Amino acid sequence: MKFEVYCDEANPDVLTSANPRARYLMIGSLWLPEELRDEIKVRIGALRQRHQAWGEIKWSKVSPNRKDFYVELIDLFVSYGDNLRFRCIAVDRTQLNLALHDNDGELGFYKFYYQLLHHWVLDFNAYRIFCDIKSNRDPKRLPVLTRCLSRTNLTSNIDSIQSLPSHEVVLIQLCDLLLGVASSRINETLRDGTAKSAVVSRLESALGCSLAPTHKREEKFNIFQIRLQGGW
Template identity: 65%
Template sequence: MKFEVYCDESMPDLFTTKKPASRYLMIGSLWLPNSYRNKIKNDIRSLREKHNTWGEIKWSKVSPSRLPFYLDLIDMFLSYNLELRFRCIAVDHAQINMSLHDNDSELGFYKFYYQMLHHWIYDFNEYRIFCDIKTNRDPERLKVLKRCLKYANLSSTIKDIQSLPSKQVVLIQLCDLLLGAANSRMNNTLKEGSAKNELVRHLQKMLGVKNLAPTPKSEEKFNIFKIRLNGGW
C-alpha cells in the first residue's frame, strides 16, 4: 500500500537552551493511506463550512469561540479508526546527552525524528513523508533522514521526504493539533476550565483513556512514544 505521513514538532528549542521552559521535546506524525487524503481534506473543508472557521488549524488557536469546530475535528480524526493514525515521540530534555550526537543539536533532533518514524514503517509499503518547513544549518538533513530510513527498511519504499509550509498543508495542521494535545499533557501546560482542557478531556474520553500519557508500542490509533535515554526496559 501507499501511505503518506505528515509531521510537525513542538518545543524544538529544548535542544539548544540550558533553562528549558518545558521538559519534553515532541515530534508528531499523522499517518494515512494516500487513497484517503482527498476524502479527509474534504471532510475538514466541510467542517470549516459548518462552523464558518477558516485560516490555519493550530493548537495555539483553540479558543472558546472555536471549540465546537475543534471538537468536530477530533471526532473526525477518531471516525477514521486505523485509516488515520497519530504517533509522536517525547524526548526528555534532562536525559539528552549531546556528546552522543557530536554536540550537534540539529543532528540529535533528526535522530529522534528517525526514531519516531522508523517503528511505524512496515514491509512492502511505500511512504511519502511531509515535514513542516524548518530552516536547517545543514541543508542535507532530510536527504540523510531518507537514506537512513531507506537502509533500515529494505523491504519498504521511502519514496520521498520533503518539507512544506504548514500554512498550505491542512494535514500538517491537523498533526499540529493532535501533537499540541499530547504535548499539553506531557508538559503539563493545561489550565483547568480552558477550551484546550475541554478539548483534551474530550479526546481522552473518546480514546477511552484517563490521561494522554506514554502508550505501549502496540497502541495504533494515538501512540505516544516516550523514549528512554537512560536505559531500562
C-alpha cells in the same frame, strides 16, 4: 499499499536553548492511506465552512470561540479508526546528552525524527513523508533521513521526505493539533476549564483513557516516551 505521513514538532528549543520553555521536545506524525487524503481534506473543509474557521489550524489557536470546531476535528480523527493514526515521540531534556550527537542539537533532532518514523514503517509498503518546513544549518538533513530510513527498511519504499509550509498543508495542521493535545499532557501545561481542556477531554473520552506514554503496540494514538538512560 501507499501511505502518507504528515509531521510537525513542538518545543524544539529543548535541544538548542539553555532555558527551554518545556521539559519535553515533541515530534508528531499523522499516518493515513494515500487514498484517503482527499476525502479527509474535503471533510475538514466542510468543518471550516460550517464553523467559518478559515485560519490555520493550530493547537495554539484553540480558544473558546473556536472550541466546537476543534472538538469536531477530534471527532473526525477518531471517526477513521485505525485508518488515521497518530504517533509522537517525547524527548526528556533532563535525560538528554548532546555529546552523543556531536553536541549538535540539529543532528539530535533528526535522530529523534528517525526514531519516530522507523518503528511504524512496515514491510512491503510505500511512504511519502511531509514535514513542516524548517530552517536547517545543514541542508542535507532530510536527504540523510530519507537514506537512513530506506537502508533500515529494505522491503519498504521511502518514496520521499519533503518539507512544506504548514499554513498550506491542512494535514500538517491537523498533526499540529494532535501534537498539542499530547504535549499538553506530557508537559503538564493543560489548565482545567479551558477550551483546550475540552478538546483534550474529547479525545481521552473517545480513547477511553487519559493521555500518557503508551505501549509501542498502541496504534491509534501512540505516545513514545523514549528512554535515553536505558532500562526495560
